[in-house]
Amino acid sequence: MWDPKKYLDFADHRARPFFELISRIDAEKPRRVVDLGCGPGNLTGVLAERWPDAQLDALDSSPEMVQEAQERGINARVLDVHDWAPDPETDVVVSNAVLQWVPDHLSLLAEWLPALRSGAWFAMQVPGNFDAPSHREIRALATEARWQAQLAEIALRSADAVSTPADYATALATDDTIVDVWETTYLQRLSGPDPVLEWVTGTALRPIRAALDDEDWREFRTELAARLRMAYPARSDGTTWFPFRRIFAVAHKSSS
Numbered sequence: 001m002w003d004p005k006k007y008l009d010f011a012d013h014r015a016r017p018f019f020e021l022i023s024r025i026d027a028e029k030p031r032r033v034v035d036l037g038c039g040p041g042n043l044t045g046v047l048a049e050r051w052p053d054a055q056l057d058a059l060d061s062s063p064e065m066v067q068e069a070q071e072r073g074i075n076a077r078v079l080d081v082h083d084w085a086p087d088p089e090t091d092v093v094v095s096n097a098v099l100q101w102v103p104d105h106l107s108l109l110a111e112w113l114p115a116l117r118s119g120a121w122f123a124m125q126v127p128g129n130f131d132a133p134s135h136r137e138i139r140a141l142a143t144e145a146r147w148q149a150q151l152a153e154i155a156l157r158s159a160d161a162v163s164t165p166a167d168y169a170t171a172l173a174t175d176d177t178i179v180d181v182w183e184t185t186y187l188q189r190l191s192g193p194d195p196v197l198e199w200v201t202g203t204a205l206r207p208i209r210a211a212l213d214d215e216d217w218r219e220f221r222t223e224l225a226a227r228l229r230m231a232y233p234a235r236s237d238g239t240t241w242f243p244f245r246r247i248f249a250v251a252h253k254s255s256s
């Protein structure tokens with residue numbers, strides 16, 4: 001279950017890649033713009049502002065996220081990306097920080113790209129931080145004897161969910177597609193106590209939270225907090241550097 005309020009902590013840091021992603025989409029008057037995995041809808045609103053004449057299709061598999069988006073005035077609907085396909089009116093597809101939750105997404109790209117019409121744009125961004133200390137510490141703790149039976153499978157499931165930039169370029173490149181793929185590591189400056197723990201609580205720890213009762217969850221978080229403080233020490237001014245790698249891929253089907 002997603003907690004939209006928790007996810008919206010650090011909204012500035014989470015939003016920046018979205019703006020950098022959509023800045024590479026050069027569509028002038030798209031008819032339909034799709035937000036695949038719209039989350040709480042705060043960024044979907046940016047799509048509506050950029051293309052006010054387009055029909056916006058916002059979808060997400062989480063009813064909690066869809067409700068939050070609807071409360072912001074976004075006409076969002078509950079739908080899993082596996083059940084979505086482009087239609088002939090689809091001119092722009094944006095999927096920001098979603099496909100890392102969809103382990104078979106390379107095969108979905110192989111279905112979606114040929115189905116997009118000439119001139120359409122597909123833009124995605126995924127975190128590329130599964131080898132970062134934050135995620136290594138989660139996996140190391142979850143596979144310790146104390147937690148292994150409850151958590152090892154869950155923690156290891158997502159370890160290779162994201163591919164390399166070259167894999168995305170290859171998946172999106174067809175004879176009639178121009179592909180633009182890049183990666184960035186943001187050196188994020190977080191503040192407050194245990195900020196990395198708070199960050200991952202809104203995202204990577206969700207499946208772990210769902211698998212534990214309240215008492216075990218408190219214990220797991222306490223143990224993880226100590227590890228993350230070592231991995232990401234607070235600076236003398238109280239802030240913490242949290243490097244975060246992200247991978248971007250934009251494909252434009254050339255008009256023919």
Ligand SMILES: C[S@@+](CC[C@H](N)C(=O)[O-])C[C@H]1O[C@@H](n2cnc3c(N)ncnc32)[C@H](O)[C@@H]1O
Pocket residue numbers: 002014018036037038039040043059060061062065079080081082095096097098101102203
């Ligand atoms: C990290 S949030 C990103 C939300 C939004 N795109 C943003 O940039 O703020 C990930 C979202 O992906 C959604 N999601 C995960 N798996 C999905 C799936 N199979 N189909 C549709 N949405 C999915 C989650 O429900 C969640 O809202």
